[in-house]
Amino acid sequence: MRFLDEYRDPVAAGKWVAAIRALVTRPWNIMEVCGGQTHSIVRFGIDELLPPSIRLIHGPGCPVCVTPVELIDKAVAIAARPEVIFCSFGDMLRVPGSASDLFRVKSLGGDVRIVYSPLDAVKVAEENPGRKVVFFAVGFETTAPANALAVAEAHRRGLGNFSVLVSHVLVPPALEAVLSAPGRIVDGLLAAGHVCAVMGTEEYPPIALRHRVPIVVTAFEPLDLLEGIHMVVKQLEEGRHEVENQYHRLVRAGGNRPAQDLVKEVFRVKDRAWRGIGTIPMSGLGLREDYAAFDAEGIFEVEGVGGPESPDCRSGLVLQGLLKPTECPAFGTTCTPDNPLGATMVSNEGACAAYYRYRRHSQEPAHGV
Amino acid sequence: MAFELNCPVPLRHETIQMAHGGGGRMMRDLLEAVMLPAFRNDTLESRHDSALLPDPGSRLAFTTDTYVVRPRFFPGGDIGELAVYGTVNDLAMAGATPRFLSVGMILEEGYPIEELRRVVASMRRAADRCGVAIVTGDTKVVDKGKGDGIYINTAGIGSVPGDLVVGPGQVRPGDAVILSGDVGRHGVAVMSVREGIAFQTPVESDCAPLHGLVRGLLDGGVTPHCLRDATRGGLAAVLNEIATDGKVGVEVVEAAVPVVPGVEGACEMLGLDPLYVACEGCLVAFVAGPDADRAVILLRAREGGEGAVRIGTVVEDGRGTVILRTRLGTRRILDLLSGEQLPRIC
Incomplete structure (x- = not known):
């Protein structure tokens, strides 16, 4: 398929792998920030192609995984109310709260619907004036503009029955937290391409400078990832720590200004708890005062709702790159996609789920077809 | 009248x-x-x-x-x-x-x-x-x-007919895995209407009968060891079921599995893997290795089997693992999903 096959070409991939091998003189730990990158790496087995001295560490960039357990519990509490139609992206439905999840709420009669765009939820609100429609506004900077647009649209159309349960997080503060953590092992970063398509790259040079790490804005296809890794390794070997852009076919330094303006219009930056990691200052988005009427947390008075995280889940360490999923004692035993302890085992982009799905294979030699 | x-x-x-x-x-x-x-x-x-039926x-x-x-x-x-x-x-x-x-x-x-x-x-x-x-x-x-x-x-x-036995228990290491056509069309067709997603190239369900293809194999002298139509859970589910029940491993070459561009595009957009998307007119045949080429020719001669291809091989593995050789030449597990595939956030 056009615009896809050319980024998955095995011959070109082999050339990048050879180029990386030719560069490496010592071990390097490279973190891919985005869960979409993690998924691609494991799906295509990119880490297996790399020389053993290059270790990929899976970063915190999975919005589903870092949504705090209290927010899932709040979503569950709101979705269970008879007057509510609860709309969400599909992969939030299976994420375990402390006692339940949205699929379970649905099976008990809750009106929980999967939508593909936040504007679909606005439409549901318009079509159901007698019901309260809540959209689970989850994500990084990538989904923030569309979610802001939904709130702005609902405001413009005067929809009093639409609200959002906001769980928005920001990448740069999370990177600061990861890079500042004691015992940090990360030498270089692949920044999340789609986040930068929205936000641009201007937030990253101070981070690269302060922590002396090369940062390469990288896309998601196999050749993109290999090129991004090559660029990081080259900087590391040359002792540089700059911000470079592999994803130049989409990412501009300034990003997408209208999208940024929309986000600023609707949201404000605030402290945010990250599941498994804890609170990171100024690392999330909340609704501005002008849009407080659309805040589901206020409307449904769910303050104080939320139970504790499973004590056996080490997803916090996984999300910070301090533990490989397979190194967790619960991995594949007490924690599986059928019975997940934490969100990293559920989400399409969760590192644990990616490892579970693609990585429990035997090491027998391949047989030809 | x-x-x-x-x-x-x-x-x-x-x-x-x-x-x-x-x-x-x-x-x-x-x-x-x-x-x-x-x-x-x-x-x-x-x-x-009750209907009274003749003794066959x-x-x-x-x-x-x-x-x-x-x-x-x-x-x-x-x-x-x-x-x-x-x-x-x-x-x-x-x-x-x-x-x-x-x-x-x-x-x-x-x-x-x-x-x-x-x-x-x-x-x-x-x-x-x-x-x-x-x-x-x-x-x-x-x-x-x-x-x-x-x-x-x-x-x-x-x-x-006769003493024909077709089932997972018949599958042996060395068997070839043959697919009768491209995968994922039914699931994407249904999803496009259910979720109101319009694609540039509309995808139609592959909904079709498969008995003619099976007849083609049998009449052509190929006795399949096992047959399964890929429905819910798609090709991946079928391969896993047979590998588990037959106590064998299956190795599949990702690049050999046909997927039409409309299905591939829809899956890319929604974050789905076409190997897990439902089909309703696609069968997987496990045949003895030496019969593989003939089975493909026989299937291709029949309506609905024009796109038949060999996609893999049965190997020894009592745990019933299905391994996918990716386009990049790496190997990974092709597992059963916990539930339905869910479209992802971004």
């Missing part, structure tokens, strides 16, 4: 009433005006509580399946033909020649009778295409809100 599908006896109501399932005159009217004319055959005409003089295959697809009409098919092909295909996968079907319908109060006529007409066309007769049936009506318009159960009987 030739029977005309589009010349229905008039009914007093335009929608299904509770009384249409009540055992009285209205139920009789519905059967005579809609069901019997559509399905007409001698066995059904006898109007017994062979072993019988017997299966049942229930159809609740939403939407009821989707690009490339509808619930009626799906209910016929699905059960016919289950019979065919046992190596059976499909012969007879039963039809049980659960109708929701208020369901338009006009649509019911379309569904039963579609079932008749599908049955004729498969050479099966619908010989017995049942209709129930549930209160408005307790159903989704129409649910259909079909059960099927087929005759199995």
Whole structure:
């Protein structure tokens, strides 16, 4: 398929792998920030192609995984109310709260619907004036503009029955937290391409400078990832720590200004708890005062709702790159996609789920077809 | 006199009433005006509580399946033909020649009778295409809100020739894995309507009978070790089921699995893997290694098998693991999913 096959070409991939091998003189730990990158790496087995001295560490960039357990519990509490139609992206439905999840709420009669765009939820609100429609506004900077647009649209159309349960997080503060953590092992970063398509790259040079790490804005296809890794390794070997852009076919330094303006219009930056990691200052988005009427947390008075995280889940360490999923004692035993302890085992982009799905294979030699 | 599908006896109501399932005159009217004319055959005409079937003089295959697809009409098919092909295909996968079907319908109060006529007409066309007769049936009506318009159960009987044994237990290391065509079309077609997602290239369901393909293999002298149609859970689910039940490993080459661009594009956009998306007209055949090329040629000669390809090989592995060789040449597990695939956030 056009615009896809050319980024998955095995011959070109082999050339990048050879180029990386030719560069490496010592071990390097490279973190891919985005869960979409993690998924691609494991799906295509990119880490297996790399020389053993290059270790990929899976970063915190999975919005589903870092949504705090209290927010899932709040979503569950709101979705269970008879007057509510609860709309969400599909992969939030299976994420375990402390006692339940949205699929379970649905099976008990809750009106929980999967939508593909936040504007679909606005439409549901318009079509159901007698019901309260809540959209689970989850994500990084990538989904923030569309979610802001939904709130702005609902405001413009005067929809009093639409609200959002906001769980928005920001990448740069999370990177600061990861890079500042004691015992940090990360030498270089692949920044999340789609986040930068929205936000641009201007937030990253101070981070690269302060922590002396090369940062390469990288896309998601196999050749993109290999090129991004090559660029990081080259900087590391040359002792540089700059911000470079592999994803130049989409990412501009300034990003997408209208999208940024929309986000600023609707949201404000605030402290945010990250599941498994804890609170990171100024690392999330909340609704501005002008849009407080659309805040589901206020409307449904769910303050104080939320139970504790499973004590056996080490997803916090996984999300910070301090533990490989397979190194967790619960991995594949007490924690599986059928019975997940934490969100990293559920989400399409969760590192644990990616490892579970693609990585429990035997090491027998391949047989030809 | 030739029977005309589009010349229905008039009914007093335009929608299904509770009384249409009540055992009285209205139920009789519905059967005579809609069901019997559509399905007409001698066995059904006898109007017994049971259909009396001739002794086929062979072993019988017997299966049942229930159809609740939403939407009821989707690009490339509808619930009626799906209910016929699905059960016919289950019979065919046992190596059976499909012969007879039963039809049980659960109708929701208020369901338009006009649509019911379309569904039963579609079932008749599908049955004729498969050479099966619908010989017995049942209709129930549930209160408005307790159903989704129409649910259909079909059960099927087929005759199995000679001492043919087809099943996971027959699969051996060295067997070739053959796929009859491209995967994922049914799932994407249904999703495109259900979720209101319009694609540039509309994708039509692959909904089709598969008994002709099986017949092609058998008549051509290839006895498949195992056959399975890839439905819910897609190709990945089928391969895992057979690997687990047959206690063998399966190695599949990702690049060999055909996926049409419309399906590939939709899956990329929604974050789905086409190997897990439902098909309704695609079979996987496990044949002895030396039969592989002939099996592909035989399948390609039949309608619906034009795209047949070899996608993999059976290997020794008592744990029943399915391994995918990726486009980049790496190997990874191709696992069963915990549940349905969910579209991802970004």
